Amino acid sequence: MSDYLDKIRRLEQRIKALEEENNSLSNRVEEMLLLSLINESFESVSDERVLLLSVLEKISILKNIPYCACFGYDTKHWKPIVQYCSLFSKEPCEGTLLLSEDLAHEFISESIVRFSVEDRPDAFQLSGSSRLFIPKEFLAITFHTRTLKNGVFIFISNGNTKDPFSKDLHPFHQVIQIVIDKWDRISLMDELHELNLQLEYRVKDRTQQLEQEEEKYRQLFNLANDAIFLWELHKEVVLGCIEMNDAAIKMTGYHEKELIRANPLTLLDDAYSHEERQQLVSYFMQARSIYKARIKTKRGILPLEVHTRRFGDGDKQYIIAVARDISEQLAYEASIVEALNKAVESEKLKSAFLANMSHEIRTPMNAIVGFSELLSEDVMTESEVKMYADIIFKNSMHLLNLINDIVDYSKIEAKQVKIFNSAVSINELISDLSINMISLLHKSGKSHIDVLTHSPLNDADATIEADGTHLRQILSNLVNNAIKFTDKGFVELGYQLRDDQIEFFVRDTGMGIKAIDQDKIFERFVQIRDKDAVNVGGTGLGLAICSNLVQKMNGQMCLDSTPGEGSTFYFTIPYTKTQLS
Amino acid sequence: MLNKKYRHSIVIDNHEMVYYRCGQGDPILMVHGITTYSFIWRNLFPYLEDKYELIIVDLLGCGDSDKSIDIEFSLKNHARILAELLRALHIPKVHLVGHDVGGGICQIMAVRYAELVFSLTVMNTVAYDFWPVQPIITMRTPIIRQLAMATLDLGAFRFIVKRGLYYQARLDKELMDCFWYPMKTSAGRKAFLYFAHCLNNQDLLEISDELACLEMPVMIIRGDKDVYLSQQIAERLHKNIKTSMLKIIPTAGHFLQEDEPALIANYLHTFIKR
Numbered sequence: 001m002s003d004y005l006d007k008i009r010r011l012e013q014r015i016k017a018l019e020e021e022n023n024s025l026s027n028r029v030e031e032m033l034l035l036s037l038i039n040e041s042f043e044s045v046s047d048e049r050v051l052l053l054s055v056l057e058k059i060s061i062l063k064n065i066p067y068c069a070c071f072g073y074d075t076k077h078w079k080p081i082v083q084y085c086s087l088f089s090k091e092p093c094e095g096t097l098l099l100s101e102d103l104a105h106e107f108i109s110e111s112i113v114r115f116s117v118e119d120r121p122d123a124f125q126l127s128g129s130s131r132l133f134i135p136k137e138f139l140a141i142t143f144h145t146r147t148l149k150n151g152v153f154i155f156i157s158n159g160n161t162k163d164p165f166s167k168d169l170h171p172f173h174q175v176i177q178i179v180i181d182k183w184d185r186i187s188l189m190d191e192l193h194e195l196n197l198q199l200e201y202r203v204k205d206r207t208q209q210l211e212q213e214e215e216k217y218r219q220l221f222n223l224a225n226d227a228i229f230l231w232e233l234h235k236e237v238v239l240g241c242i243e244m245n246d247a248a249i250k251m252t253g254y255h256e257k258e259l260i261r262a263n264p265l266t267l268l269d270d271a272y273s274h275e276e277r278q279q280l281v282s283y284f285m286q287a288r289s290i291y292k293a294r295i296k297t298k299r300g301i302l303p304l305e306v307h308t309r310r311f312g313d314g315d316k317q318y319i320i321a322v323a324r325d326i327s328e329q330l331a332y333e334a335s336i337v338e339a340l341n342k343a344v345e346s347e348k349l350k351s352a353f354l355a356n357m358s359h360e361i362r363t364p365m366n367a368i369v370g371f372s373e374l375l376s377e378d379v380m381t382e383s384e385v386k387m388y389a390d391i392i393f394k395n396s397m398h399l400l401n402l403i404n405d406i407v408d409y410s411k412i413e414a415k416q417v418k419i420f421n422s423a424v425s426i427n428e429l430i431s432d433l434s435i436n437m438i439s440l441l442h443k444s445g446k447s448h449i450d451v452l453t454h455s456p457l458n459d460a461d462a463t464i465e466a467d468g469t470h471l472r473q474i475l476s477n478l479v480n481n482a483i484k485f486t487d488k489g490f491v492e493l494g495y496q497l498r499d500d501q502i503e504f505f506v507r508d509t510g511m512g513i514k515a516i517d518q519d520k521i522f523e524r525f526v527q528i529r530d531k532d533a534v535n536v537g538g539t540g541l542g543l544a545i546c547s548n549l550v551q552k553m554n555g556q557m558c559l560d561s562t563p564g565e566g567s568t569f570y571f572t573i574p575y576t577k578t579q580l581s
Numbered sequence: 582m583l584n585k586k587y588r589h590s591i592v593i594d595n596h597e598m599v600y601y602r603c604g605q606g607d608p609i610l611m612v613h614g615i616t617t618y619s620f621i622w623r624n625l626f627p628y629l630e631d632k633y634e635l636i637i638v639d640l641l642g643c644g645d646s647d648k649s650i651d652i653e654f655s656l657k658n659h660a661r662i663l664a665e666l667l668r669a670l671h672i673p674k675v676h677l678v679g680h681d682v683g684g685g686i687c688q689i690m691a692v693r694y695a696e697l698v699f700s701l702t703v704m705n706t707v708a709y710d711f712w713p714v715q716p717i718i719t720m721r722t723p724i725i726r727q728l729a730m731a732t733l734d735l736g737a738f739r740f741i742v743k744r745g746l747y748y749q750a751r752l753d754k755e756l757m758d759c760f761w762y763p764m765k766t767s768a769g770r771k772a773f774l775y776f777a778h779c780l781n782n783q784d785l786l787e788i789s790d791e792l793a794c795l796e797m798p799v800m801i802i803r804g805d806k807d808v809y810l811s812q813q814i815a816e817r818l819h820k821n822i823k824t825s826m827l828k829i830i831p832t833a834g835h836f837l838q839e840d841e842p843a844l845i846a847n848y849l850h851t852f853i854k855r
Contacts (some may be wrong), residue, residue: 037733061729086771146687
């Protein structure tokens with residue numbers, strides 16, 4: 001019997017030992033499960049309150065601790081951050097635990113506060129009680145995080161169950177450490193998030209700025225008067241024009257698609273020689289260059305000044321080419337050269353004129369002075385006196401004419417000549433002039449030359465609105481010239497109607513003017529002289545004055561002449577019929 | 582889940598209780614156990630709704646009923662609350678059907694509120710001092726600890742549910758979602774654990790004598806492959822209660838409504854119509 005009892009006792013001891021072993025294994029399993037669950041639940045948590053509530057609930061459930069809380073010290077007081085009470089219905093359990101001042105102080109000085117509720121019944125108060133929950137042991141473990149200087153985890157066990165707080169608080173510390181790490185991570189994440197937001201804002205701001213900048217450059221690009229091309233290169237081979245502005249399309253007349261496929265070489269003027277083309281391409285391929293080239297456009301050949309800049313690295317490179325249409329510039333340059341030549345020519349003419357004038361003035365002046373001296377001498381017959389006086393008079397008149405011409409031309413140059421229109425009978429004018437012509441021919445000893453007139457309009461239609469004085473001056477001048485240069489044949493004066501213009505003409509059968517000289521004849525200080533020709537005198541200003549006056553009367557003067565056969569000077573003025581006042 | 586169109590709620594002892602009511606005929610009150618709620622009856626529903634008036638409850642703290650834990654969730658109190666419900670609904674007498682701890686509640690009702698009960702059917706029920714055996718950690722850790730872990734971890738819960746099924750392949754996402762639904766909220770988890778805390782052998786031990794003297798018809802259904810509750814419970818109940826009949830289903834586990842709903846409905850129908 002005693003053997004049997006002994007056996008039972010041994011078995012009981014064995015069972016007890018196994019139970020204890022089992023218990024310790026169970027505790028380890030629970031702790032591992034708790035840690036695993038806590039870690040798992042952290043994955044999605046992004047708020048420390050949610051984090052704490054989730055952890056405290058798990059500790060409460062798995063460790064069978066009815067009250068679990070986390071408090072934070074806020075300048076003066078300990079305030080609950082999160083509380084979980086498994087046996088209170090109240091959700092959430094805010095304000096359930098009220099700490100005594102002594103206990104609150106202890107949290108500042110001690111890292112672990114642990115006592116039996118029986119020993120310190122006044123240490124705290126729990127509002128909202130349950131008959132299932134009889135506080136037994138109080139455990140507080142302090143902590144701190146990046147954002148919370150003083151914090152405490154509080155656990156209160158239940159008297160109805162076995163003591164859940166083992167002496168070894170390692171599992172609690174382990175859990176708390178995990179929570180603190182996560183808490184710090186959350187606050188760091190929050191900061192990071194804030195920084196990200198700031199960064200995003202700055203990126204957005206910068207992007208907007210860049211977009212504005214780009215828009216500005218895009219506008220500049222498109223509004224530029226110069227054509228801008230962006231060429232893409234691959235291993236020194238031009239792939240095509242990847243971008244061009246509106247001016248490029250307008251300038252070349254090519255469609256965008258045509259330009260994309262184009263090559264700077266193919267655009268060059270076909271007139272370039274092979275060497276010239278190579279030279280231009282080598283300019284184009286340089287890091288930077290400025291050169292002039294002619295290109296083929298839809299509007300024909302266009303001269304350009306091209307500025308290039310090469311950029312990019314490796315195989316892929318770009319050339320930006322800014323091309324300016326210099327056709328106007330070239331034309332301007334040509335006109336300047338022409339003007340310069342004219343100025344040089346003019347200077348020459350002026351010198352010639354001065355030389356000529358000095359001669360022209362000196363000759364009559366010599367005659368006047370010489371014969372005046374002779375007149376002052378005592379011994380002189382009446383006929384001699386008359387002859388000398390005639391010579392003096394003729395030379396004076398010549399000089400006067402010369403001075404008049406110079407004054408007239410000066411007035412024209414100084415723009416002091418004004419046109420005053422009034423009713424002029426051109427038939428009468430032609431008639432007067434023809435009488436003067438006859439007289440002049442007679443005086444010049446050229447009475448054998450016939451005077452012809454041509455007045456096709458009747459008197460009423462031949463009364464026009466014009467500056468009679470200047471018209472007479474022009475025609476007189478032309479007639480005088482004609483008489484001057486004609487030795488035989490006739491001089492004809494007349495007019496004819498051409499649409500809304502009336503065309504006057506003076507035709508002669510004189511020596512004529514060579515084609516090469518015809519353009520120059522209306523310029524100042526020009527007198528056409530053959531070495532064989534007789535010097536007929538004159539200032540060389542007459543035709544220039546006439547031509548200018550005709551222009552002022554809204555007309556144009558021209559010439560038709562064959563050397564040896566004669567010349568016809570024409571000029572037109574507007575035909576505005578009127579009546580004599 | 583049961584069809585929402587049959588869903589009603591009533592306030593008893595200041596707590597809102599959700600129940601489903603439908604069909605016509607003799608009334609049957611169906612009481613679920615722990616870890617489940619009204620949804621566990623959904624597969625029996627089509628077999629019974631055209632023959633009986635079904636009243637299917639979510640016990641307080643379970644399903645969609647009030648989760649506050651300021652009321653006792655003991656079997657005794659649940660039995661009292663259900664009796665209150667029947668009175669409030671003016672249902673004079675019902676056939677009681679209970680599963681798991683719901684079976685314990687129905688036993689208390691049959692004894693304490695016999696005037697409200699035509700017949701009693703218990704399936705895989707708790708009784709006397711027999712409680713669920715521990716599936717994971719033996720001896721020291723009570724079932725509550727495992728349930729506690731299960732509330733926090735879908736995997737652990739799935740493990741418990743799977744072991745409770747004979748046809749384990751039937752545990753799909755939809756069924757698991759039904760089980761997991763109350764565990765999604767802190768209040769749901771708290772109420773569930775509080776329910777587990779409140780379970781006390783004493784409630785059933787104190788009615789054991791009266792249970793033996795029941796005169797109403799009693800049917801005891803046992804899923805033969807139930808790993809959580811001992812076969813001894815069914816056998817002892819059958820032995821003690823003279824008016825009882827015992828049905829053992831070889832192809833059913835603890836959640837036998839999931840394994841053999843048609844068979845159970847057939848047993849119920851035959852039993853009630855007898």
